Amino acid sequence: MAIARVGSSEKVYSPNKRSKRNAYLLLAPGLLWLLLFFVFPLLNLAETSTKTPSPTFETGEFVQSFRFANFIDAFLANQAQFYRSFTYALAATIIALAIAYPLAYSIAFRSGAWKNFLLILVIAPFFTSFLLRTLAWKQILGAEGPVVFILKFLGILPDGATITATAFSVILGLTYNFLPFMTLPIYASLDRLDYRLIEASGDLYANGATTFRKVTLPLSMPGVVAGTLLTFIPASGDYINAQLLGSPDNFMIGNVINSRFFRVVDYPTAAALSFTLMTTILILVIIYIRRSGTDELV
Amino acid sequence: MSNDFREMPKDPKTRSLINAQISRRGLLAAAGGVGAVALLASCGSDSEIAAGSFPEDEGGTVRWANWTAYMDQKRVDGERTYPSLNKFIEQTGIDVDYLVKYNDNDEFYAQVQEKLKAGDDIGYDIVTPTDWMAARWIRLGYARELDSANIPNKGNILDTLSDISFDPGRNYSMTWQSGFAGFGWNKDLVDEDILSLDQLFSEKYKGRVMVLSEMRDTIGIILQYQGVDISKQFSEDQFMNAIDFLKQKISDGYIRQVKGNDYLEDMANGDALAVIGWSGDMFSENLGGQNYGFAIPESGGTLWSDNMLIASTSSNKSNSEKLINHYYDPAIAAEVAAWVNYICPVKGAQEEMEKIDPTLAESPFIFPDAETLSKVQVFRGLSAEEEFNYSDAFQEAIGA
Numbered sequence A: 001m002a003i004a005r006v007g008s009s010e011k012v013y014s015p016n017k018r019s020k021r022n023a024y025l026l027l028a029p030g031l032l033w034l035l036l037f038f039v040f041p042l043l044n045l046a047e048t049s050t051k052t053p054s055p056t057f058e059t060g061e062f063v064q065s066f067r068f069a070n071f072i073d074a075f076l077a078n079q080a081q082f083y084r085s086f087t088y089a090l091a092a093t094i095i096a097l098a099i100a101y102p103l104a105y106s107i108a109f110r111s112g113a114w115k116n117f118l119l120i121l122v123i124a125p126f127f128t129s130f131l132l133r134t135l136a137w138k139q140i141l142g143a144e145g146p147v148v149f150i151l152k153f154l155g156i157l158p159d160g161a162t163i164t165a166t167a168f169s170v171i172l173g174l175t176y177n178f179l180p181f182m183t184l185p186i187y188a189s190l191d192r193l194d195y196r197l198i199e200a201s202g203d204l205y206a207n208g209a210t211t212f213r214k215v216t217l218p219l220s221m222p223g224v225v226a227g228t229l230l231t232f233i234p235a236s237g238d239y240i241n242a243q244l245l246g247s248p249d250n251f252m253i254g255n256v257i258n259s260r261f262f263r264v265v266d267y268p269t270a271a272a273l274s275f276t277l278m279t280t281i282l283i284l285v286i287i288y289i290r291r292s293g294t295d296e297l298v
Numbered sequence B: 001m002s003n004d005f006r007e008m009p010k011d012p013k014t015r016s017l018i019n020a021q022i023s024r025r026g027l028l029a030a031a032g033g034v035g036a037v038a039l040l041a042s043c044g045s046d047s048e049i050a051a052g053s054f055p056e057d058e059g060g061t062v063r064w065a066n067w068t069a070y071m072d073q074k075r076v077d078g079e080r081t082y083p084s085l086n087k088f089i090e091q092t093g094i095d096v097d098y099l100v101k102y103n104d105n106d107e108f109y110a111q112v113q114e115k116l117k118a119g120d121d122i123g124y125d126i127v128t129p130t131d132w133m134a135a136r137w138i139r140l141g142y143a144r145e146l147d148s149a150n151i152p153n154k155g156n157i158l159d160t161l162s163d164i165s166f167d168p169g170r171n172y173s174m175t176w177q178s179g180f181a182g183f184g185w186n187k188d189l190v191d192e193d194i195l196s197l198d199q200l201f202s203e204k205y206k207g208r209v210m211v212l213s214e215m216r217d218t219i220g221i222i223l224q225y226q227g228v229d230i231s232k233q234f235s236e237d238q239f240m241n242a243i244d245f246l247k248q249k250i251s252d253g254y255i256r257q258v259k260g261n262d263y264l265e266d267m268a269n270g271d272a273l274a275v276i277g278w279s280g281d282m283f284s285e286n287l288g289g290q291n292y293g294f295a296i297p298e299s300g301g302t303l304w305s306d307n308m309l310i311a312s313t314s315s316n317k318s319n320s321e322k323l324i325n326h327y328y329d330p331a332i333a334a335e336v337a338a339w340v341n342y343i344c345p346v347k348g349a350q351e352e353m354e355k356i357d358p359t360l361a362e363s364p365f366i367f368p369d370a371e372t373l374s375k376v377q378v379f380r381g382l383s384a385e386e387e388f389n390y391s392d393a394f395q396e397a398i399g400a
Helices: A007-051 A068-076 A078-108 A113-128 A130-141 A146-153 A167-192 A197-202 A210-236 A239-244 A254-262 A269-292 B011-026 B027-043 B083-092 B105-118 B131-139 B152-156 B215-225 B236-251 B263-268 B279-287 B317-326 B330-340 B349-356 B384-397
Strands: A051-053 A061-062 B063-066 B074-076 B079-081 B094-103 B173-186 B208-214 B255-259 B275-276 B292-295 B301-310
Touching: A007 A269, A061 A197, A061 B301, A068 A078, A068 A269, A068 B292, A078 A113, A078 A210, A078 A269, A113 A130, A113 A167, A130 A239, A167 A210, A167 A239, A167 B173, A197 A210, A210 A254, A210 A269, A239 A254, A254 A269, A254 B105, B011 B301, B063 B317, B083 B094, B083 B317, B083 B330, B094 B105, B094 B208, B105 B131, B105 B255, B131 B301, B173 B215, B173 B279, B173 B330, B208 B215, B208 B263, B215 B236, B215 B275, B215 B301, B236 B384, B255 B263, B255 B279, B263 B275, B263 B279, B275 B279, B279 B292, B279 B330, B292 B317, B301 B317, B330 B349
Parallel strands: B063 B094, B208 B255, B208 B275
Antiparallel strands: A051 A061, B074 B079, B173 B275, B173 B292, B173 B301
16 A cells, blocks of 8 residues: 555555445345345335234235234244244254264364265255155154154153154254254364364373363364354244144244244234344344354354 | 025125125124125226236146045056046046145145235146135135036036035035045054044043144034034134133143144054044045044034135136036046045936945945934134134144
8 A cells, every 4th residue: 555655646546446346346246135135025024013904804914003012912922932942942952062063073083084975974964855854754753663663662662652743853853954054164163173283282281181172172163153053043943843743832933933924824923923033043143152252253 | 505695696896895794794794784785886886806807818737736635546557647637638638737735725825825916827727725715715806707608517516515605606616525524543553433522532542643724623623522503603712612622632742733634644654543634535545555434523523615716817717617517527526536535516426426336325425414414514604803813823722
């Protein structure tokens, strides 16, 4: 910049201006996309959320009456499902982390020539629809399926007990479906980790556990944070797992929003619930990122 | 179904206005007001209800959205074929896309609603909603008026179905099949006939029972169990009692899931031992190798009909009408009924059935006798407000 100032004033600022303009031009498609597919629908949703049914109660007809109490009503009527969504999502996130971290660690550090093959195995489930995979679990864990049969035969599961249609199978489904989202970011941050740092830790007389706690884990935190977010956020809005693997007693907030939109055709309640869900997730995520101190890394 | 509004005018504009009034005030209250409303309506000029802008008839393949296990089937070289449909295709040269897209009335309606409103093609020419939903389609102008000239078999419809409250004279809809909602069970796993709700919700089947997400069937059966006549006016308190009963059975863990027509999958894989389900489903699944039983509850089951309507967005009207006509040929209707085992809406089909299978011609589930009909009721028409509130309560009860 200081060197550029030697030239004429026109020449000093034009490259700067142009690069700014170029930056906006390059950003334009993305911004336009966000505007069209995020901001507008969001405004539409906001507008819908304060409507009330038309005086004739005709299906799908609503009038704008700025009834903000919709939010309170919708929340109070569905507290249980909200609470359940976050509990299930949290449980699934913790279990997925417990499975994914050792998995990612061994792929990154211990797999040798098998590395790429193992990575493909992690991604392989994505080659089939996640609906089909969840349905497969429904069959495997079904009341007349192989797992229940064996567990009953061994006397582990009492007669009359089932695995599907319980909270257990919903959390299992969530964990299974989002496991790759947890594994890949952790793998990525472990793989980038400079192995010499771990060696240095050993040279400084840290044992394995201390090295992990003081070196490996802190350096892989960006991956852990990204992985937990990529699991927790979609899991708390998910409804497929609860629908296929749960009973009405295991339904999550996503099921309610789905049924309000597509069955009762009660758009205002559905919109209010969607907004509440989005806001709650946003707040939780902000707190989480602040707490984990990795805001610049995510 | 038993409501008589025979004096209703033919003009669709007038009728939809009247129907809107009916839905608003409740069927009974409206009966007296019909004359006055008709007078008012006939004075009005073109209103938005006179949806004159239907698509041009372009012909082509008829796309028909129907329910699961609702058409006679035969495996040919490992592929599923529909013999009665193939006859139509051979005779007329009109192609038909038969699409099993109905799992639940609400679900289907919600999927196409926005397009109907906007007048965009919904992807189907013929749809097959149940009575109460058919009433909504017709009321909102989402069904095209049928041209009788293309349906010479129209007169074959059973007298009991020819003049119904939501479509007097059958100008917009023709019955596809009728049926009962009652108890179904897997005979391989259940060794008794289930005849009452107490049996259905007994310890033996706890957690292995499923009920229909069709409110009128599930709640209709519970209401009758509680001694309420569902064909007549009942109070909101009575309805909510039935909702509480359902909620209790769900939270106590008796009911595993609340489902649409896909409850058949859960019966097939054994997750469900017993269900509140639909009559014909049990019999047609038995043709496929299952061993299911069906009974109408002692306290009363429900009777419903599904109707063929041509969607307002269809650009394939006359071919669709020809297809509807085809299924009102008694021989064809008997062929369908012999497979689906639902109540056949076509006169003369019973005689044709004698030729196919004399025992089926005696089946009270296909050609019901007075005794069978005395055990079932049709859920009364709900006003739009009731429909919104009741459906809201029902959805909340089933956890969503």
